Amino acid sequence: MEFDISWILLGFPAAFVLGWLASRFDLRQIRRENRSAPKAYFKGLNFLLNEQQDKAIDAFIEAVQNDPDTAELHFALGNLFRRRGEYSRAVRVHEHLLQRADIAKAERDRAQHALALDFLKAGLLDRAEDALARLDDTPYENEARLSRLAIYERAHDWPQAVQIARQMQSNSQGDYSVRIAHYLCEQALAQQAQGKLDAARALLHEAQSEAPRAPRPRIELAQLQHKNGESAPALSTLLELAAVSPSSTPLVAPLMVELAKTDDRKAEVRNLLRANYGSDPSLDVMQSLVQMDELGMVPAAIPPLGREWYLEHLAHEPSLVAAGRWLAQETLSHEEHHPAIQRALDTAAKPLTRYRCAACGFEARQHFWQCPGCQSWDSYPPRRVEEQ
Template sequence: MEFDISWILMGFPAAFVLGWLASRFDLRQLRRENRSAPKAYFKGLNFLLNEQQDKAIDAFIEAVQNDPDTAELHFALGNLFRRRGEYSRAVRVHEHLLSRADISKPERERAQHALALDFMKAGLLDRAEDALARLEHTPYENEARLSRLAIYERAHDWPQAVQIARLMHSHNQGDYSVRIAHYLCEQALGQQAQGQLDAAKDLLQQAQSEAPHAPRPRIELAHLQHKSGDPVQALGSLMALASVSPSSVPLVAPLMLELVKTDKRKPQVRALLVANYHSSPSLDVMQSLVQLDEFARVENADGPVGRDWYVEHLRHEPSLVAAGRWLAQETLSHEEHHPAVQRALDNAAKPLTRYRCAACGFEARQHFWQCPGCQSWDSYPPRRVEEQ
């Protein structure tokens, strides 16, 4: 049989035409898909800018369906779910990203961080802790450690908080010595509640070594010594505190007054309180001086004595609290109106005797080392609202 080459020559044009038609079909389909994906994506952005999150989510879901391999669309969708409080849907999006084998290492680390944030927002602290621990040795390491520290504080897991704070301190992520001292003090309070006074004392001494200039370890140690029946040591701790942290004396002035009642160091304590008051006038120090002068029967001292401290304070500070306390024991004309006037003054002065957080403004009757409102440490000044 003779081979006819004319069939091959006729086949070349036919193959060319078929190839051209196929390429045109593929190009049209690709253009159509590329037009639909950006259209849905930009539609979602427009809804997001107009704060229409429901419509933005629908648009991003459409964009993901058109282009399921785009990681950025998944991140945008997951972040939207988290912002709306739909944490389970956000978790599913980010877990889907982590399950993919085709994403790069930076995208995988980013998805792991986003998943940890989902768990944090949802209050699933155990799962959040595990997800954050996997971010060690990644660009999100520092942020992950801070989040873990927040989890341990929230859970009152003070030993773990000490461990992670020391890790951050050793890696030059900030000075966490005072924070570590707070954690050790919290552990000590837990030991005291269980009657383990020796263990509590060891923790407080560790805290004092960790942050020598922090006032709390010395204050807590003085309270523990007083509770253990050692007022001499307790007063010594507070007098040492006055030289390390003079601004903290108003917090311990009432305790110093209680301890000095059975101690021979009344003149030294009074001199310390007077010097502290003259350096920085305080309502608590002033009140302690009034009471100390009354029960110690101090007379003919240099400067004010007893209730004269109220008048001395009013000369420098327009204090409604001091005025009310001075008026409480004064004999005035129209004495029958005195109780009503006194009640009015006391009610007006009561809000002024609170402590106020410098970070969030939360007010409380007692001083806190950690704000109950914003969870900030050392945000409460040792002075009352009226003095700020």
């Protein structure tokens, strides 16, 4: 059979035309798809920048429908749902991402982290804890552990808090020794409430070893010893505290005076309080010195100042509290007006005797180791509002 070369000459142009038509069709299709998804995406971004979150969500949903395989759009949509408080919808978006088998490990870790944030914001702490635990050995591990620590603090799960804090410390995420000491003290208080004094004492000694210069373990131990009738050991504990943490002396000065009443170390206690007051004047230390002088807890060779301590304090500090306490037992020329003046002074001075959180400003009549307002640890200085 004779081969006709004319067919080849006719086939080349035909193949070229068909290829050209196919490429144009594919390019139009790609351009159409690329225009539809970005257009919806940028529309959503524009709404978001204009704080029109409802319209932004609608635009992102449209973008996801046009390109369901784009993980970035899912993350944007999930974050929007979370910001609006629609946590169940945010959870569904991020769970859908986790169920996909075609996403990379980095995106899967990101989706797991986003899911944990959804549960945290929704207050579902159990589910949040489980989701955060799955982030071990991921780039989000440190952040997840910090969130788990906050959960354990909120739930008062102090043993778990100790465990996770030690993991963070061993992982060079910071020094958590003082925080661990607080957790151990909280456990000790719980044991003490159940009458398990030996267990409480052991926890306080462990806390003291964990953070030797932290004031709380010694304060809690001294209070436990005092309640158990161990006055001499309790006073020794407080004297140790004054040596390692002089700034915390105002918190324990009244207890030191109470313990010194039945101990032969009255002079030692008074000298310590006098030296502490001389280096850093404090209302609580001053009041304790006044009490010791009025009770005759002063060595014979030292003339007691008594209420003159108030005037001594006023000479260095313009204190309304000290002025009111000094005036309380003074005789005025118009004695009939004394009660009214004293009430006015006491009312004005009362807010000044509170403690104030340095982190959030929350004020309280008693000193807290953890602020009830912002949950910060050691944010209450051992000084009254007037002294800050």
